[in-house]
Amino acid sequence: LAVGVVTAIVVAALPFVVGAAGGNYWVRVLDFAMLYVMLALGLNVVVGFAGLLDLGYIAFYAVGAYTAALLTSPHLANQFIWIANMFPGGMHTPYWIVVPCAMGLAAIFGVLLGAPTLRLRGDYLAIVTLGFGEIVRIFMNNLARPVNITNGPQGITGVAPLQVFGFNLAQPHEILGFTFTSVYMYYYVFVICALLVIWVCTRLQHSRIGRAWAAIREDEIAAKAMGINTRNVKLLAFAMGASFGGLSGAMFG
Template sequence: MNFRDNKLATFLIAGALLLIAPLIAQQFGNAWVRIIDIALLYVLLALGLNIVVGYAGLLDLGYVAFYAVGAYMLGLLASPHLSQTFPGFAATFPNGLHAPLWLVIPLGALLAAAFGVALGAPTLKLRGDYLAIVTLGFGEIIRVFLTNLDAPVNITNGPKGLSQIDSFKVLGYDFGKTHNLFGLEIPSVTGYYYLFLALVIVSVVICYRLEQSRIGRAWMAIREDEVAAKAMGINTRNMKLLAFGMGATFGGVSGVLFASFQGFVSPESFSLNESVMIVAMVVLGGIGHIPGVIIGALLLAALPEVLRYVASPLQQMTDGRLDSAILRQLLIALAMIAIMLSRPRGLWPVPEHGRMRPGSPDQDPEPKGTLS
């Protein structure tokens, strides 16, 4: 059996495991399937941020804003809020505007991309910490707007959020309901798992194609040395805008999926902590390396839920003097510090990233080539 056959067998085994994973997890309760669903959403977010941070080298701390844009777009298009608030809208759409899946996902991607370009345009000359501060402010501005756009015209319903958001329906299959398929019970969380998994696979393919394309190589050249990239004829302005826009599309699609999955959105779901967590997933897994980013997202998405079972016994040992939620955050921070101390380049870093001068320990004895 040659290498190609081994690779094909690996993909087939991995595919089979991914297909049966929710069926096994639901035997222990739908809560475990829900954790996997949320982890897949974080994978989508981390893949999108990896385009901005990993490929183009632009530190974005406001990425959660695009997540919020996609979620609220679906909340407005697939909930009774607009019909209940605006009589003119109710007269035109008496039953509400129930946008289908094939419309809201591309629309969410386009809307988030527009916001990404709007963020990137004023920050083209900023780098490093300055860019991080500006993007952080952009994310907070979006959250504050969502919180306060309930007066004088109630658009977002303010801190109360939007509820009664429609679940997705594909060819008559309602992801919000439990179905029976060949004698197997497929609850809502399991149905959404397969939808999320399909979109994650599509996103991974897109990211790999971008990485190997001329655009991807241009982004990496900007990441390594923007002045040299510009001297080589790369239009750094357009490439940066494209990175912001392309990365934002993943956030918009993730927000659409999140809103449909939850059936409710509020500004509290899009705080600064979410942005920091997504950045941590990319850094922890390995900046610029798709498999590493996926591992980092899965690990940090599942770690808080796993540590929930560790924090409770520790709280009991202290007679309840420690808050379990705070203790759980402390354990997450300690775990991240331990991982980054032992693996400073991430759990699975890109092979070409971080090489040093000839003879250094981090360099391969026989370099495999250069970036063309």
């Protein structure tokens, strides 16, 4: 309990300490650190829990980021007339809808990656997943023609800021005498998301599914002989890990 309380105090005070020393730049570095914590936790589900060497995991980060950008910006409305007619002011979708969509779409991509690689192990699986990550990067950089989906290397602009019950996190707010700029507000949102991912990963690790992942990691043939459906369990590992990557990507967007 004492360690938990001290850790909570340090995490809460950390942006003020680094902000006083180096300004908003270092707080923004902390923001990205929290995003990468979520990415690492998602990757740990695939590589650490299930023992599936995935070198293309960053692709799910891209899927989540582009999903958030497309659903919260006027980009699609500017490219498609029927979307412009439905959303005259652009698709400013609330983030409580965007985040589940990003996680779900990333999970679908995780299954699409896992399905063709079920018979691969070790270095062969690593090479295929590495190729998947590179394919996604190339597609995202070239989906600007013939129909402009991602705007190519220039990226998507006009992405709406994160709002929680009408509380705009992109604007500075004064709370209890302390001024919180956007980088501070996003830091605490990312910390909450990271804590949620940690809690889910811990629950998964000690669940029946987590034990099945550990069995596959140690010896897949023995796990299959013990009655574990290795196909479904491996696909679930890819989907769960990818969904956390999609969450991190959506927050980055």
